[in-house]
Amino acid sequence: MAEPNPQPDQPENGVDSTIHHQSRRQRSGRQPPQVQLNITPMIDVIFQLLIYFVITASFVMDEGILTAKLPQGTGKAEGVKKPPERPIKIRLTSLSLPNECRIELVGIGRSPRHFSELAEQLAALQYNEQNPSGSFKPDNPMIIEPDGRVRWQHVVNAFNAAVKARYTNVAFAQAQLEEE
C-alpha cells in the first residue's frame, strides 16, 4: 500500500504537472498581504516617556524637611524676661560672593569658618551627660540673626547646624538691614 502512491509523502518536489500549475497561482494567491503593525516607534516613544517621568518624579522626592517652631506674635521676644538664660546668637553676614557668608557666634569664641564647624562648636557648648563642661542647655534659646542679604541657603544651613547640635529652641530674628 505504501509503494503505489508515494506522492503524498513527497509534495515538496512539486514535479507533478497538474499540481505545478495550481501551486503557482496559489502561491501568489495564498499568501495574503501580511498586515503587520510596526510597534517599534511606539515602544521607543513609550520608553522615552517612561524615563522622563521616572526622572522628574524622583527629582521632587529628594526633598526633606527640617521642623522649625516659629515664635508667636510679632517676632520680638517678649516672654523671655523670666529665664535668666542668655540666648546664643548666630549672626550671619552677607559677603560680596553669593556662595559665602560670615558666621559669628556673638560673644562666644571665634567665628566658625563653615557650617560643619558651627555645628561642632555648638555641640561643644551644650551641657549634657557627655559634655558636663558645656554651659548651655539643649533648650537654651538660640537666635539666628541673618542680615537681609544673606541667601536662604545659608540661613537654613545655620538652622541645620543647630538641629545637628541637638538644640531645640531655635528662632529666626527679623532681617537686620545693614547700613553701610
Add this chain to the structure above:
Amino acid sequence: MSKSKVHKPGAAKPNMNMTPLIDVTFQIIIFFMLINNIVSEQSVQMIVPNLDEPETRKIEEMKKVVINVAPVEHVLPQQYTIKQRKDSPLLGPDREEAGALKIGMNEYRLKGPASVTMGEALQGIQSDLERYLAADPEIEVELRADCALYYEQVQLVMAAISQTGVKTVHLVAFLPEDQRQAN
C-alpha cells in the same frame, strides 16, 4: 492532501507577543504621571537649599499646606538653563528676589503680568492660611523657598505665617545623599 494546512511547511517565524509589555509600560507611565502630579501640584520648581551634613528627614504623610517662595525665574523667562542652575544654584542677580508666592494651589505673582505687591500677596497668604487653620487647627506648613533668595524676602513670609498662629513650620531642603538613592 494528508499534509496539514495549519502547520505550513518551512521555517517557523519567530513572533514576539508585545501586548503584555505595552500594557505594563502604559500602567507604569500612568502611575508616574499621577504620582508626579500629586507631588508637584502644590510645589513650584525651584532649587531648595543643599545643606552641609543635612539633618533633614523624609517628608511624611501629614496634614499640611505647602507655601512656596519661588524665584523670579518662575514667572519670567528663564535666564539660565537647569544645568547651569544645578551647577551653581546661587548664580545670577535675578534670583534673589521672590517672583511668586504660592499657598496650596493659590499663586500670587509678584512680577510679570497680573502681578500684585508683596504686601497684597502676604495678606492673601495670611487669609488663605487662616482658612486652612479654620478647617484644621493642627495643620502644618511646609515652607519651600529657593536657596538663592535673600533672607529678607523669606523672612516676610515667615513673619506672615507666624502671625496666623501656625506653630510648626517645616523648612524644605535636600535630603542627605544616602537617603536620596532610597527613593
